[in-house]
Amino acid sequence: MSFRAKVYDMVRQIPAGRVCGYGDIAVLCGSPRAARQVGYALAALRPVDGVNGVAEDPKGRAVPWQRVLRTTGHIAFAGDPVRGPLQQRLLEEEGIVFEQDRTNMEHFRWAPTVEELKG
DNA sequence: TCCATGACTCCGC
């Protein structure tokens, strides 16, 4: 199983209302230093519905990419005029609270349980 | 096989 496939599977497990850092996903996928590659994996998703932010992986399964943020709580693609605001909107609809342009990672960070990791 | 590309991070200033 490729690194990207692991990333997609892991991101799919993040429940609505919770977020995770790129680095966190990298660790959970077995490559602690590959945070950047996690972002690259999400960038490779195929956009399906631009308005609702739906994107799928190569297998056609939807991936909640909006739940992955920088460790600082900032939206990684903030510079993107479309995806930046979209990501924040999607997260706020799930109950994530933004203070200025960042979230409180301490409060919203998600970590899988042992059971969830068995997958 | 080598090389460029990056939705990242850590560190120093």
Added chain:
DNA sequence: CGCGGAGCCATGG
């Protein structure tokens, strides 16, 4: 705090 630079490493050509 913010900024720039260096390190990181999975992919694809």
